Amino acid sequence: xxxxxxxxxxxxxxxxxxxxxxxxxxxxxxxxxxxxxxxxxxxxxxxxxxxxxxxxxxxxxxxxxxxxxxxxxxxxxxxxxxxxxxxxxxxxxxxxxxxxxxxxxxxxxxxxxxxxxxxxxxxxxxxxxxxxxxxxxxxxxxxxxxxxxxxxxxxxxxxxxxxxxxxxxxxxxxxxxxxxxxxxxxxxxxxxxxxxxxxxxxxxxxxxxxxxxxxx
Numbered sequence: 028x029x030x031x032x033x034x035x036x037x038x039x040x041x042x043x044x045x046x047x048x049x050x051x052x053x054x055x056x057x058x059x060x061x062x063x064x065x066x067x068x069x070x071x072x073x074x075x076x077x078x079x080x081x082x083x084x085x086x087x088x089x090x091x092x093x094x095x096x097x098x099x100x101x102x103x104x105x106x107x108x109x110x111x112x113x114x115x116x117x118x119x120x121x122x123x124x125x126x127x128x129x130x131x132x133x134x135x136x137x138x139x140x141x142x143x144x145x146x147x148x149x150x151x152x153x154x155x156x157x158x159x160x161x162x163x164x165x166x167x168x169x170x171x172x173x174x175x176x177x178x179x180x181x182x183x184x185x186x187x188x189x190x191x192x193x194x195x196x197x198x199x200x201x202x203x204x205x206x207x208x209x210x211x212x213x214x215x216x217x218x219x220x221x222x223x224x225x226x227x228x229x230x231x232x233x234x235x236x237x238x239x240x241x242x243x
Contacts, residue, residue, distance in 0.1 A: 039067075043098070043119035046127045046160050050096040054122065059089050059098075069102040069116040090115060098122075125160040126153045133157065146242035148224045155222055176219075181228050197223065 045051050054060070058081070065078060072090055076083040093099040098118060105112045126133035134150035141147060159173070166173050184190040201223065210216055 039117060040119040041121065043122050044125055044160055044163060045122060046125040046164070047096075048128050048130075050098075051124055051128045053092050053096040054098060056089070058085075059093055062086070062089055062093065063098060063117045063122075066099060066115065066117040067120065069114045071105075071112045071114050073112070123156065126157040127160055141243070144243065145226070148226060149242070151222055151224065155220075158220070174219075194225070 045054065054063075058079075061079065062075060065075060070078075072087045073083050075081075075090075076086045079086065090099060094101075094115065099115045100118050102114045102116045105114060134146075134153040136147055136150035136154055139147045139150055159175075162173050182193065184193065201221070
């Protein structure tokens with residue numbers, strides 16, 4: 028006998044943004060990360076224990092913590108004899124830690140003097156994630172969507188001189204657009220923040236090394 032809940036469970040979200048330090052701490056365990064990877068398809072604690080070669084009690088503990096912090100949700104319940112087996116799944120397909128998790132320790136571009144450094148670009152990117160974290164929470168409370176715009180393109184430059192020339196032309200083009208469209212006193216207008224950055228493209232096979240970096 029199976030008591031199914033899956034008809035009322037919405038599809039997993041594309042992205043879950045983590046803003047709470049306690050939730051981040053609950054997530055950042057190799058075993059729990061692996062469990063979430065496997066829970067792209069619904070499974071039970073006993074099924075996960077077999078796939079991970081771990082004791083069921085240990086998997087149950089990890090699942091309780093993940094469910095408590097909102098990373099895992101009930102999919103259905105299956106009755107086996109006198110027992111009811113809970114089948115769960117991940118609530119999202121991918122996850123992102125907001126800089127809000129770090130509080131005052133989060134990267135801040137205002138504290139970085141070199142505006143052409145990797146540290147400055149990372150800090151600006153972190154600020155974008157932080158701002159979108161706040162805006163997303165506000166939009167959800169109001170049942171609205173955020174108006175956003177993103178553009179990504181890879182450009183292969185023949186030389187450093189070409190790269191510098193491209194950056195200068197891009198700067199002038201953006202300045203011209205800002206002059207044309209920015210209206211400081213428009214009634215009902217809304218300010219948008221545009222971030223334009225560039226960095227060398229990674230080859231598809233490259234992965235980040237699991238170590239901390241200190242950037243100047």
